[in-house]
Each structure stands twice: as C-alpha cells, then as structure tokens.
Amino acid sequence: MSSNMTMALTTSTNSGLALPALSNLDAYISAVNRLPMLTAEQESELARRFRDDTDLTAARELVMSHLRLVVSISRQYLGYGLPHADLIQEGNVGLMKAVKRFDPERGVRLVSFAMHWIKAEIHEYILRNWRLVKVATTKAQRKLFFNLRSYKPDARTLSPEDVERIARDLNVRSKDVIEMETRLGGSDMTFETQSDDGDESFAPISYLKAAQSEPTEIIEQRQRDRLQGEGIEAALSDLDDRSRRIVEARWLRDEDEGGGLTLHDLADEFGVSAERIRQIEAKALKKMKGSLAQYV
Numbered sequence: 001m002s003s004n005m006t007m008a009l010t011t012s013t014n015s016g017l018a019l020p021a022l023s024n025l026d027a028y029i030s031a032v033n034r035l036p037m038l039t040a041e042q043e044s045e046l047a048r049r050f051r052d053d054t055d056l057t058a059a060r061e062l063v064m065s066h067l068r069l070v071v072s073i074s075r076q077y078l079g080y081g082l083p084h085a086d087l088i089q090e091g092n093v094g095l096m097k098a099v100k101r102f103d104p105e106r107g108v109r110l111v112s113f114a115m116h117w118i119k120a121e122i123h124e125y126i127l128r129n130w131r132l133v134k135v136a137t138t139k140a141q142r143k144l145f146f147n148l149r150s151y152k153p154d155a156r157t158l159s160p161e162d163v164e165r166i167a168r169d170l171n172v173r174s175k176d177v178i179e180m181e182t183r184l185g186g187s188d189m190t191f192e193t194q195s196d197d198g199d200e201s202f203a204p205i206s207y208l209k210a211a212q213s214e215p216t217e218i219i220e221q222r223q224r225d226r227l228q229g230e231g232i233e234a235a236l237s238d239l240d241d242r243s244r245r246i247v248e249a250r251w252l253r254d255e256d257e258g259g260g261l262t263l264h265d266l267a268d269e270f271g272v273s274a275e276r277i278r279q280i281e282a283k284a285l286k287k288m289k290g291s292l293a294q295y296v
Helices: 003-016 022-033 040-053 056-064 067-080 084-101 110-129 139-151 160-170 174-185 204-208 215-237 241-251 263-270 274-295
Strands: none
Touching: 022 067, 022 084, 040 056, 056 084, 067 084, 067 110, 084 110, 139 160, 139 174, 160 174, 215 241, 215 274, 241 263, 241 274, 263 274
C-alpha cells in the first residue's frame, strides 16, 4: 500500500474516534470498550474488502473493533513512567500497520496478528523516550530491557548465579545481562545545572570540558601568548633606558629573582625621590598601553 493510502487509513480511523488526549483518557477508554467486537466471518469479509478493493471503511471497522486490545496491551507498560495516553497512541499506530498487512486467508484472527505490531510500536516508543540516552539498540539489549525487571524481585544487585540463569533463559550473553542491569540502574544526569546556588561546580560540564580544545579559549590563549611575547618586547623597546629599567624591575622580575623592586629601591638606585619614580613608571605604562593596543 502506498504512503498516501496509509495516511488515508489514519484519517479515516481518527474521524470515527479521536485518539486519546490526556484530559479525556478515561472517556476514550470507556468509549472503545463499548465498541462491538467482530465475529470471525465479519472480520474475514472486511479484511478481503480492504485487501481487494482498498475499502477504507472496512479498514476503519477492523481498527475500531480492536482499539480495546491496544488499551489492554498498553496497560502492561505503565511501569516505565510514560503517559498512558502516549502508549495508547503508539499502540494504535501499530494496530493500523497490522490491519494494513493482515491476510485473512492465513486462518489467523486479527487479534493474534495485531498483538505483535502493537507491542512493537509501544516498545519502540519506550526505548526512544524512557531516557535521554537510548539504553537498548541491539536485539539482545531490547530483549533484556523488556524482560530483566521480571527476573529481579527487588532492587538488589544480581548475583553471578542470577546472571547466568537469566542469560541462559533469554539466550543472551552474561555480559549483556550485567551491562543492561547497570543501564537500568542508572539515571540521566544534567550536563549543566540551571541553579544559581553554586552547584554548577559539580555539574559534568565543569570537569568534562577541555578548555584547550575550545575555539574561543584557543584564540584567547594565542592572543595572550602574542601579547606577552612580541607585544611586551615591542612596547619596552619604545621606552628610554631609565623607564624600561623601572618597568622591568617593578613588574617583570621573576619570583626566583626576589620579585619586583619597590619605589624606594629604585629611588635609591637612580638618586631621585620615590614620587619621581612613580611618575616615570606611570608615564611609561601609559605609553606601553598605547603600543600594546595593536596586539589586543
């Protein structure tokens, strides 16, 4: 069937009974439980009309008569913390896919055939929305995701014997059981907090980010290196010898050299007052600031 035909089937179904919204879920469930069920003969006739003549009215009746099945199946998945209305919505999509593919000549009732498609759609919805990060991608992981809870009567960690038994029962590897137990026991973590109480220092972003690989940090670091290297050297070269000596002695001496000299130290060296040294320093720093402007 073409995609247009599928859209038409969806529209036809929705026009008869709206898919559930959170505000009227109880009314929806009550309504679908009152819909009449089909006999085997009625079901086969409707399925043939849809298959042979693309009769959307027949398809609509098949879907409507099985909406209660979707409600029943969806209740089995309420433990995953997702809205019941959304589970029903996804299950209805699976039901329509089942009607589209149903062959009445195989001698199987639609209810048995549709269960697979309904569960498949609900499973896919749960895996997409249960966590921010998808917890099950392989076939073995999906099987474990939907069965492991029934093997764990409480929150205790599985023993090695339990792991081996579950792996044997579900025909998966022991390490897959251990990995899925770890995933199910974990929880989502916000990468960066939104609070203003200082908790941001404990958020993953504070210890996972690599400042040396962040573009703006790299540019800033390069600018600092250039400023500290050729920039300062060029600015110092524009000063007279006395001014350069004062700036270097005050601000550019390493700690192992005893740190910067005081104004009085330099006053004694040049035979002038400390105030005069301060004036020369201020004038030199102002001139250097103008020279360094081109490096910022």
